[in-house]
Amino acid sequence: MRRVAAHVFVEDVAAPAVEVGEADFHHLSRVLRLRPGEAVSASDGAGWSRLCSWAGAPLLEPAGDAVFERRPEPEVAVGFALTKGAHPEWAVQRLTEAGVDRVVLMTTAHCVARWTPADVPRRLGRLREVARQAAMQSRRSWLPAVEGPLAFSELVGAGPAGVALAVPNGAALSLATPTVLVGPEGGWAGEELDAVRTHVALGPHVLRAETAALAAGLLLVALRAGLMGEVPAGRAGEP
Amino acid sequence: MRRVAAHVFVEDVAAPAVEVGEADFHHLSRVLRLRPGEAVSASDGAGWSRLCSWAGAPLLEPAGDAVFERRPEPEVAVGFALTKGAHPEWAVQRLTEAGVDRVVLMTTAHCVARWTPADVPRRLGRLREVARQAAMQSRRSWLPAVEGPLAFSELVGAGPAGVALAVPNGAALSLATPTVLVGPEGGWAGEELDAVRTHVALGPHVLRAETAALAAGLLLVALRAGLMGEVPAGRAGEP
Numbered sequence: 001m002r003r004v005a006a007h008v009f010v011e012d013v014a015a016p017a018v019e020v021g022e023a024d025f026h027h028l029s030r031v032l033r034l035r036p037g038e039a040v041s042a043s044d045g046a047g048w049s050r051l052c053s054w055a056g057a058p059l060l061e062p063a064g065d066a067v068f069e070r071r072p073e074p075e076v077a078v079g080f081a082l083t084k085g086a087h088p089e090w091a092v093q094r095l096t097e098a099g100v101d102r103v104v105l106m107t108t109a110h111c112v113a114r115w116t117p118a119d120v121p122r123r124l125g126r127l128r129e130v131a132r133q134a135a136m137q138s139r140r141s142w143l144p145a146v147e148g149p150l151a152f153s154e155l156v157g158a159g160p161a162g163v164a165l166a167v168p169n170g171a172a173l174s175l176a177t178p179t180v181l182v183g184p185e186g187g188w189a190g191e192e193l194d195a196v197r198t199h200v201a202l203g204p205h206v207l208r209a210e211t212a213a214l215a216a217g218l219l220l221v222a223l224r225a226g227l228m229g230e231v232p233a234g235r236a237g238e239p
Numbered sequence: 240m241r242r243v244a245a246h247v248f249v250e251d252v253a254a255p256a257v258e259v260g261e262a263d264f265h266h267l268s269r270v271l272r273l274r275p276g277e278a279v280s281a282s283d284g285a286g287w288s289r290l291c292s293w294a295g296a297p298l299l300e301p302a303g304d305a306v307f308e309r310r311p312e313p314e315v316a317v318g319f320a321l322t323k324g325a326h327p328e329w330a331v332q333r334l335t336e337a338g339v340d341r342v343v344l345m346t347t348a349h350c351v352a353r354w355t356p357a358d359v360p361r362r363l364g365r366l367r368e369v370a371r372q373a374a375m376q377s378r379r380s381w382l383p384a385v386e387g388p389l390a391f392s393e394l395v396g397a398g399p400a401g402v403a404l405a406v407p408n409g410a411a412l413s414l415a416t417p418t419v420l421v422g423p424e425g426g427w428a429g430e431e432l433d434a435v436r437t438h439v440a441l442g443p444h445v446l447r448a449e450t451a452a453l454a455a456g457l458l459l460v461a462l463r464a465g466l467m468g469e470v471p472a473g474r475a476g477e478p
Binding site: 097137138139201202204206225 | 336338376377378412443444446447450461462464465466467470
């Protein structure tokens, strides 16, 4: 998938001719300036991909059969508190590149920003488009889910199995908790720290909220990909 | 160092009254709006720090002795190819938060952007200021070095000991190569790949150059802090 000139998401990778959407066609022809014959991979965002050939038209010429790539396990998710400005877009884009499966926006006791309910569909739609574009750039065959905003209590629910909170001086990350939640600049409230008892550190220094979210995603995915190993509990993060 | 209201770099932490520069004084009083008595840590950027108390003036009241924090070992460095726009600032800022000791800008065979020699002092000065501010936010007592731009051959020199190149499908990262170089979007040239034979992967997907630079810094620092472990050579990254 890496040597292709472009990667694009389509409705149906198994069709006799694979059709690219209008905006993507524009991007491939005008921005990337593909030339006829260049290799393009098409994916349905749910594991199926197919090698195609650029023909200068919205219909790609299939150059092979559709192949399926299993979703990596465990599912890796990062939740972060709503922030102002363009930061959610930034985080969604980078977390998608990193290979996270699920990005969840949340509201916490100390988080300042809120979305009005009427604004949610537009904002979520925008973030999903950011994720789609980042997944094209990073050649993913699975699109990440982008969800929220959920209240911390809703997200954690009754059984926070598999969930860890990022804190300074926490323990080492583990795939036993493949969902990591990153708090707002104002930090976690006491009841939040009590509700989820696994506390992990993403590094030795204080990180901005959005850098912390990306760190959580990069470290979890590196663990899952076997590029890093877990350290025994208690070895790291002792204050 | 984490519970203080602010962290600031000063010339001399051992002085009877610790003096804050004009711009930092403005930041602490007007932006962070510190109140008299709030705790501020002052550092000289070379390991010495001192807990102080805000007195509403450029002179901080020392609230303890100066303490020295050893520089963590090994020195962790990330080099990345010059990019256009604000990306170097973005990378320097985040790499400083992550805890990298040295950030090196480089030019490579396939990198598009160049700095004119006359521009170098201004641009480097700006990046060092970005690093200083990020180090204040992330409470570092050591300022990172920001260097360059160096040609790839100059940087790697005759003995590229301890240096690895980031590539797709590379091996797992190791502190045996605590300097990781990230190529431009155009990739490494063949002779560059030959000059440095340790090739490491930062994740399973294609990363933008600046995300890759940050990933290298976060992963190396997590390894050094004992938050992640190295995997045996050859286990990861097999195509």
